[in-house]
Amino acid sequence: MSSTVKEKIEQLRCIIRYHDHKYYVENNPEISDYEYDQLLRELQNLESAHPELITPDSPTQRVADQPISQFPAVEHKKPMLSIDNTYSNEELKEFDQRIKRMAGINANTDIEYVVELKIDGIAITLWYENGLFVRGATRGDGFRGDDVTANLKTIRQIPLKLSVSGAHYKIPPVVEIRGEIYLPNKEFQRINEEREEKGEIQFANPRNAAAGSLKLLDPRITAKRRLKMFAYVIGYVEGMELESHVQCLDFVKAIGLPVNPYTQLCKNIDEVVRYCREWDKRRGILDYMVDGMVIKVNSLALQEQLGATSKAPRWMISFKFQPExxxxxxxxxxxxxxxxxxxxxxxxxxxxxxxxxxxxxxxxxxxxxxxxxxxxxxxxxxxxxxxxxxxxxxxxxxxxxxGREKVFVEPACCPVCKGPVHRDNSEVYLRCHNPLCKAQTKRRIQYFAGRDAMDIEGLGPAIIEQLVDKGLVDDYSDIFSLQYDDLVNLERMGKKSSSNLISAIENSRGRDLDRLICALGIHNVGLHTAEVLSDHFDSLGKLSNATADELEKIHEIGPVVAQSIVEFFQNKHTQEIIKKLLAKGVNTGKLASDMPRKSSKVAGKSFVITGKLQKYSRSDAEKLIKRLGGRVSSAMSRKTNYLIAGEDPGSKLDKAKELGVVILDEEAFYLLVG
CATH class of the missing domain: 2.40.50.140 (Nucleic acid-binding proteins)
Incomplete structure (x- = not known):
């Protein structure tokens, strides 16, 4: 093989990547579309003649030739949390004061904030190893999303290979970039016009169109949708220390990803308020949908100190524009x-x-x-x-x-089953308490099969509707009696989808106890409360026999939730369903691998983990600590008992030394947990 051919191919790739960046990221093209197409065609011809030289990061590999079969699940290295919202200037200033109180900062001291447009799109994560784009995923439920790498590759703003402009930064061995995929308004209109001409259902809004495009199994169709992206944060990085969010965004731009040009560094909360007010008036000039502004503490050290709740970071807030x-x-x-x-x-x-x-x-x-x-x-x-x-x-x-308007009369019976309805004393809602009501049955089964519950992929609302209406399913325990022949003749169900659904149902029998508790649909009990109950009771049998007094003694379980649980399990219809679940082999106990095993050295202690661990992933280490009765925090404080320091521990190690926190290397951590 001539080295000249290899050199020519790599030269063409570098030139095309350069012009991709100029056109798609900087909006400053240097050559015509025709000249660009000629370069790409020359590269395609050379790679066709020498297929052994094709690499995954080549510009010719953006669009896969064949549809994919499914979107595998991806667990995020760090959770992709949501953002707390505010709607007024006063609430923004309260946010500023709250930050200062939590951080022990004088109320008159200014804090730097970075203010960004809140793009109305789809949150995604991009994972790079040694500069190569390895994987991309949706946010999903915040802890795991769908692997949409093939579709993300079609977005030319996303580099398949990172390159650094200037010598100030270097490509880290691993970096995760998070951002927002969106569809420009003009593209949205174009796509809907095309769909209307073809007699297809139009998309409701640009966000739905972007979400639908990312979940297409054929990347060739996604490529035609002309999605775009703005990167807004580094989710995870190894071998690099940064001090501020502004510096993070500067690094993201330096490695070739697009950052929104209207991002502003503000010296204090008053500047934040003025900038938000300015964009509330100007948002109409943009060619993409925004529904507010995102305000972030600029200092990464202060972000780390403030930490997060189970749902959202404390150092960030969204200022939502007043709705139209x-x-x-x-x-x-x-x-x-x-x-x-x-x-x-x-x-x-x-x-x-x-x-x-x-x-x-x-x-x-x-x-x-x-x-x-x-x-x-x-x-x-x-x-x-x-x-x-x-x-x-x-x-x-x-x-x-x-004068022709008609007063609406509150219903005296359920509109579906015609059973009696009544209002609970503590609530404003009317309820139908008929456990055999088909409307409730459909909603309960849909919830039971949901991702946060039993996660039965393929069992959606349209299939559930048919199963209940045809009498194949009367409650969610009947799901586990379904056979291939019950499914294959339903609308929208072929041989393959029927087989896949049967497999998904079989796999769900072994879900852990917290998933099952959540799936039961107990009033006032969601996923988090289900986890709390699962940690306290190691079987559904023990939970079902618990009294209200026993339940109220559990941290985070109040009298209202306790009464809901007791009433649920006292219901005869519920008792029959649980018997059926047991008879059909559904797991009703806590899996052995997750059973709590308290340790006197760990129980009640607070841990912070920093740096890269060799034996455990960070999530595995966190699970182990929790299983032994300890707590895991993301921020160092005087209440922290141990810092587990892996490779490249960063500023948390210095903070631990300053606070007198016990520092464990990985070996010492193993000895502690036994």
Whole structure:
């Protein structure tokens, strides 16, 4: 093989990567489309003649030739947490004061913040090893997402191989970049026009279109959608120490990823408020949807000190723009039945465009709310989107009434099963308590099969609807009696999808106890509470026999939750379902590998982990500490008992020394945990 051919191929790749960056990242092309196409065609011809020289990072490998079969799950190295929201200048200033109180900073001292546009898109993570793009995933539930690497490769703003501009930085051995995938407004309009011409259903908004494009099994179709990306944070990095968020963004730009040009460093909270107010007025000039601003503490050391709750970082907040409003008419009020029997009034509206979406339905929340606002069928109303997502009726325009409007009467029975309904003493909601109500059955099964519960992939609402209506399933325990022949003749179910669903059902029998508790749909019990209960009771049998007093003694379980649990397990219908689950081989105990094994050396102690561990992954080490009764924190404080320091420990090691915290290397940690 001539070295000249190898050199020519690598030279062409470097030139094309350079022009990709100029065009897609900097929006500053230096050559025409024709000249670019000629370069790409020359590279394709050379690689076709010498296929042994094709590499995964070559510009010719952005679009896969064949559809993929599925999206494997990816566990995030660090959780992709959500962001707390605020809607007023006063709340922004309260956020600033809260930061200072938690960090022990004088109330009159200024804190630097970085303010970024909150892009209304899809959060993703990009994983690079030695500069090569290895894997990309969606946020998912924050702890694991879907591997959408093939589709992310089609986005030319995402480099397949990192290169550094300038000598200030170097490519780290491992780096994870997080960002937002979005669809420009013009592209959204173009795609919807094409879909309309083909007689296909149009996308509701640019965000839905972006999400749908990322989940296409054929990357060739995704490539035609012209998605774009802005990177906004380093999720994880090895072999590199950075001091500020501004420095992180500078590094991200230096290695070739796009950062939003309207990011602003503010010296204090007053500058933050002014910048947010400015963009609330200017957002209409952008060719992409934004629904607010994101405010982050600039100092990484202060971020680390502040840490996070189980849901969101304490050092970051989102300032949401006031939602747009529109006037429309209520054509009908219908009643929906939820998984726990809750009856919810919903308004069917004359379709109206609102914040980029055509809205035809809006929740009326509960019947007291309908009475308070005096909402009637035929009323003209003001609607807006709560958090720019969920349409809601804000107020009735009484001056537009003609006298033909109809007062809505609260239902005396369930609209589905016609069974009696009543209002619980402590709640504003009406409930249907008929355990055989088909509407509840469908919602309960849908919840039971959900990702946070039994995670039965392929068992979606359309399939559940058919299974219940055809009498194949009466409750969620019947899922485990389904056979291939029950599924293959359903609409939207072929041979392969039926086989896959049977396999998914079989796999779900062995889910751990916390997943099963969550899946049961106990009122007031979600995934976190299910984990708390699973840690305290090692079997469903023990939990089902617990008294309200026993439950209330558990940290995080209050009287309302305790009473919900007791009432759930006392219900005869529930008892029959649990017997059926046991008979069908569903695991109802805590898996041995996760059974708590308290250790006197670890129980009650607080740990922080920093640097890279060799024997354990960080998540495994955290699970082990928790299993032994300890706590894991992300921030160093005087309450920290141990710092576990792996390779390249960074600033946490210095902080531990300063605070007098006991420092363990990996070997000492093994000895401690035994």
């Amino acid at each position: 409003q529109a006037i429309t008419r209520i054509e009908e009020i219908v009643v929906q039945v939820g998984k726990t029997g809750t009856l919810t009034p919903v308004a069917n509206l004359t379709p109206v465009l609102l914040a980029g979406t055509t809205v035809s339905r809006a929740s009326l929340h509960n019947f007291d709310e309908v009475k308070r606002k005096d909402v009637r069928v035929g009323d003209h109303v003001v609607v807006q989107k709560a958090g720019e997502i969920i349409p809601q009726v804000v107020k009735v325009l009484e001056e537009k009434r003609s």
